[in-house]
Amino acid sequence: MTLVPEFQYQRVFIEPWTTELGSHGLMALVTFLVGATCGLIGNFLILRRMALMGDAISHSVLPGIATAFLLTGSRGIGAMALGAVGAAFTTHLLIEIISRHSRIKPDAAIGIAFSTLFAAGVVLIAVFADRVDLDQDCVLNGELPMIPLEPSVRIGGLVLGPPPLVRLGCLWVGTVFLLLAFYKELLLSSFDPGLAACLGIPVGRVHHGLMLWLAMAVVASFEAVGAILVIALLILPGATASLLTEKMVPRLVWSLVHAALSAIAGMHLSVALDCSPAGASVVAGAGWFACAWVFSPVGGLIPAWWRRRRASSGGGGTVTGGD
Amino acid sequence: MTPDASATLGDPPLEIHDLTVAYRDKPVLWGVDLAVPAGKLIGIVGPNGAGKSTLIKACMGLLPCASGWVRAFGKPMPESLGRVGYVPQRESVDWDFPVSVMDVVLMGRYGRIGLFRRPTDEDRRIARECLERVQMLPFADRQISNLSGGQQQRVFLARALAQESDLYFMDEPFTGVDAATEASIIALLQELRSRGKTLLVVHHDLPTARNYFDWLLLLNMRVVAFGPTEQVFTPDLLQKTYGGRLTLLSEVAEAVRARAQ
Numbered sequence: 001m002t003l004v005p006e007f008q009y010q011r012v013f014i015e016p017w018t019t020e021l022g023s024h025g026l027m028a029l030v031t032f033l034v035g036a037t038c039g040l041i042g043n044f045l046i047l048r049r050m051a052l053m054g055d056a057i058s059h060s061v062l063p064g065i066a067t068a069f070l071l072t073g074s075r076g077i078g079a080m081a082l083g084a085v086g087a088a089f090t091t092h093l094l095i096e097i098i099s100r101h102s103r104i105k106p107d108a109a110i111g112i113a114f115s116t117l118f119a120a121g122v123v124l125i126a127v128f129a130d131r132v133d134l135d136q137d138c139v140l141n142g143e144l145p146m147i148p149l150e151p152s153v154r155i156g157g158l159v160l161g162p163p164p165l166v167r168l169g170c171l172w173v174g175t176v177f178l179l180l181a182f183y184k185e186l187l188l189s190s191f192d193p194g195l196a197a198c199l200g201i202p203v204g205r206v207h208h209g210l211m212l213w214l215a216m217a218v219v220a221s222f223e224a225v226g227a228i229l230v231i232a233l234l235i236l237p238g239a240t241a242s243l244l245t246e247k248m249v250p251r252l253v254w255s256l257v258h259a260a261l262s263a264i265a266g267m268h269l270s271v272a273l274d275c276s277p278a279g280a281s282v283v284a285g286a287g288w289f290a291c292a293w294v295f296s297p298v299g300g301l302i303p304a305w306w307r308r309r310r311a312s313s314g315g316g317g318t319v320t321g322g323d
Numbered sequence: 324m325t326p327d328a329s330a331t332l333g334d335p336p337l338e339i340h341d342l343t344v345a346y347r348d349k350p351v352l353w354g355v356d357l358a359v360p361a362g363k364l365i366g367i368v369g370p371n372g373a374g375k376s377t378l379i380k381a382c383m384g385l386l387p388c389a390s391g392w393v394r395a396f397g398k399p400m401p402e403s404l405g406r407v408g409y410v411p412q413r414e415s416v417d418w419d420f421p422v423s424v425m426d427v428v429l430m431g432r433y434g435r436i437g438l439f440r441r442p443t444d445e446d447r448r449i450a451r452e453c454l455e456r457v458q459m460l461p462f463a464d465r466q467i468s469n470l471s472g473g474q475q476q477r478v479f480l481a482r483a484l485a486q487e488s489d490l491y492f493m494d495e496p497f498t499g500v501d502a503a504t505e506a507s508i509i510a511l512l513q514e515l516r517s518r519g520k521t522l523l524v525v526h527h528d529l530p531t532a533r534n535y536f537d538w539l540l541l542l543n544m545r546v547v548a549f550g551p552t553e554q555v556f557t558p559d560l561l562q563k564t565y566g567g568r569l570t571l572l573s574e575v576a577e578a579v580r581a582r583a584q
Contacts, residue, residue: 047420181439188430192416195482198383198409199434246466248421 012272023148024277026165028267030147031233031281033168034221035259037175038230039237041214043255046238047190052107053092053211054234056114058218058227060084060091062139063121070128077163081219088215091117092208142226144278164224171220178213179252186210187248225278236262236285243292243300261288334397336361336490336521337382342391344374344381351377353545355391359523364516366526366536366552370565373543375525376412379492383409395490405434408488410479412495418467424478425463428453431485453484456511472499480508484515491515491522497531509535529561 016024038054045051061084068083069075091113098109150162160166179186189196189203197203214234221230241254265288266281273280294301337359344352352374359365367375380386382393384400395403408431428450429442436442442450454460457477462470470478476496483491493512497505512522516537523540526532532539532552539555541547541564548555548564 047417184433184436184441185438187422187426188433191420191422191427192411192430194380194383194385194411194415195409195430196433197385198404198407199486200404201433242421246421246468247423248426251421 008272012268016267016271020271024267024271026148026161027144027270027277028263028281030144030165030168030224031266031278032260032263033165033172034225034230035233035237035262035281035285036256037168037172037217038221038234039241039255039259040175040179040252041210041217042234042236043238043241043252044186044190044210045214045234046242051235052110053095053214054218054231056091056095056110057088057211057215058222058230058234059114059118060087060121061219061222061227063087063117063124064090064219065139066121066124066128070124084219084222085212085215087117088218089212092211092215138226139222140226140228141276142222142224142229142278144224144276147224164220167220168224171217175213175217182206182209225282229278229282232282232285233259233262236282236289240285240289240292243289243296244298246298258285258288335359336396337523338394338397339382340392340394342378342381342393343389344377344386345389350389351544352381355546357540357546357549359521360538361521362516362519363521363537364512364535365521365523365538365540366532367523367540367542368526368529368532368564369542369547371527373564375527375542376494378542379409379494379523379525383407383492403490406489408483408486408491410483410491410493410496413472413475413479413498415494418470418475420467422467423463424454424459424465424467424470425450427467427478428463428481428485431482434486449487450481450485453481454478456484457481458507473501473504476500477504477508480511489520491520491524493522493524495525495527497526497528532556 016028042051042054045053064084064087065080066083067087068079071083072079094113094117095106095109098104098112099106102109104112147162147164150164153160153163153166161169185196185201185206188199189201189206193203196206218227218230218234221233225233237255237258238251240258241251244254245251262281262285265284266277269275269284270277270280292300295303297303335358337357339355339357339359342352342355343350351372355378367378369375377386381388382400383404384393393400396406400407425447429446431453432442432446432450436446451460451463454463457480459474459477459481462474462478467475467478476499480496483493496508500508512524512535516522524536526535533556536552538550539552540549541555541560543564543566548560
C-alpha cells in the first residue's frame with residue numbers, strides 16, 4: 001500500500017461505492033436500516049421523555065441471551081431473539097411496577113431495573129462459564145464486519161442478502177407500516193395522555209406496544225451494532241431532527257435522512273481510519289447532530305446569534321422569529 | 324339534539340355516587356355524591372388541594388377510585404366517554420411538541436375518526452369552525468410552541484369544541500389568560516350552556532365565580548355545597564369551604580363584599 005493521496009481518495013471515497021459495495025456498502029446499508037428503524041421509534045421516545053428506555057432495554061439483552069442459552073442450549077437466532085425480547089420486555093414491566101407501586105420515580109426505576117438485569121446477565125455468564133460460550137464483546141459491540149460474510153437469503157431465484165439485512169429490512173418496513181397505522185394514537189398519547197384516554201385510545205396498550213416494538217428493534221439491531229451503540233442510533237436521529245424542524249412529519253423524515261447520512265459518512269470514516277464501521281457511523285451521526293445544533297436555521301446557535309446581532313444593531317431590519 | 328333531551332329522558336348528564344379517591348394512603352376526595360343537572364354552567368371551587376382536578380380526572384377514569392361509581396347520561400362513564408369533552412390544565416402538556424394549532428384541534432376529532440383512518444375534509448372543516456369560534460383561525464398553521472398562554476388556552480378550548488360533546492370537564496381554563504380572553508372564553512361557555520350542554524369548570528378565583536356560573540360546587544375533599552350560585556355563594560358556606568386558611572379567608576371576605584354590592 002502506498003501513501004499517494006489519489007489512491008487514498010480512491011480507496012476511501014470511490015471503492016466503497018464500486019468494488020467494495022458488497023462489503024462496505026452492505027455494512028452501510030445495515031447501519032442505515034438500524035438508524036432508520038431505531039430513529040423512527042426514538043422520535044417518540046424523545047417526545048415521551050423516555051430516551052433512557054432505550055438504554056434500559058438494550059442492556060437487558062445480555063441476560064436475556066444468557067437465559068435463553070441456558071434454557072435451550074441453542075445459539076440459534078430464534079432462541080436468542082426470543083430470550084432478548086423477553087428480557088427487554090421484562091425490564092419494561094419491572095420499571096412500570098417499580099415506579100407505579102413505590103415512591104421511586106420512573107428515572108430511578110429505569111436505573112434500578114436495567115442495571116440489575118444487566119448484572120444478573122454478567123453473573124449468569126460467570127457462574128455458568130463452562131456451559132455458556134457467549135462472546136460478551138459481540139453483544140456489546142456487535143459484529144457488523146461479519147454480516148457481509150454470511151450466506152445470502154434466497155427466495156426462489158431472488159437473492160435478498162445476508163439474514164441480518166433481511167431481518168432489519170423487514171423490521172424497518174414493519175416500523176413504517178405501524179407508524180402509518182397508529183400515527184394518531186401514538187401522537188395523541190404522547191402529547192396528551194389524559195385526552196387520549198378520554199377519547200377511548202388505550203394509552204396503556206399503546207405504551208406497551210411501543211416498548212415491545214422498541215425491544216424488537218433493539219434486539220434486531222444489536223447483532224449489527226451492539227447493545228451500546230444502538231442507544232446512540234435510537235436517540236441521535238430524532239434529536240438531530242428535532243433541531244431542524246418544529247413539525248412532526250418532517251421530523252420523522254429528517255431522522256431517516258440523518259440515519260442515511262450517518263451510515264454513509266460512517267462508511268467513509270471507517271475505511272479512512274480502518275476502524276469499526278458501527279462506531280464510525282455513530283461518531284459521524286454525532287457530528288451531524290453537532291452540525292444541526294450549530295447551523296440549524298430553526299434556532300441553531302449561529303443563525304440565532306446572527307438574528308440577535310441584527311436585531312440589536314437595530315435600525316431598518318425587520319425582526320424575524322420571536323412572536 | 325334539543326336543549327334538554329337528556330333531562331327529559333331522566334338521565335342526568337353526570338351522576339356521582341360515594342366517590343372516594345386516594346393517593347397512596349392519603350384520601351383526597353371523600354364520599355362525593357352528586358347529580359348534575361343538564362344545561363348548566365357549573366363552577367367547581369375550593370382551596371388548593373381540595374381535590375378539584377382530582378374530581379374531574381376521577382370522573383373520566385383517569386385516576387383509580389377507591390370506591391364509588393360515576394355515570395354519565397345514565398351509563399357507566401366508559402360507555403359515555405364519546406359524549407364527554409375534556410380541557411386539561413394548560414401546563415399538563417409539553418407546548419414544545421412538534422405539532423401545529425390545526426393538529427391539536429384535530430386531536431379532538433380522534434375519538435370519532437377510528438383506527439387506521441386519517442382526518443377527513445369534514446374533520447378539518449369542523450376544526451376550522453372551532454378555531455374560528457375562539458378567534459384562532461388565523462393561527463391554524465402556527466406551531467404551538469409559538470403561542471402565548473391565552474392562545475394556548477383557546478386552542479385547547481377549540482379542541483374541546485371539536486369533540487362535539489354534551490358534557491364538558493374543564494380544568495382551570497382561565498389560568499394565565501388576559502381579561503379580554505377570559506371574557507371571550509366565558510361568553511363561549513355560556514353559549515354552549517344555552518345550547519343544552521353541561522359544563523363543569525374548575526375555577527379558583529372566587530370573586531368572578533359568582534358572576535360566571537349558574538351553579539357552584541364548593542369542594543374541600545368533601546362536597547361542602549352544590550346548588551344554584553345564589554343559594555350556595557353565602558359567607559357561611561364559603562367559610563366552611565375555605566375554613567381556617569387565613570390568606571384565603573380574606574379572599575372570601577372580599578368576595579362576599581363584592582356580592583353585597
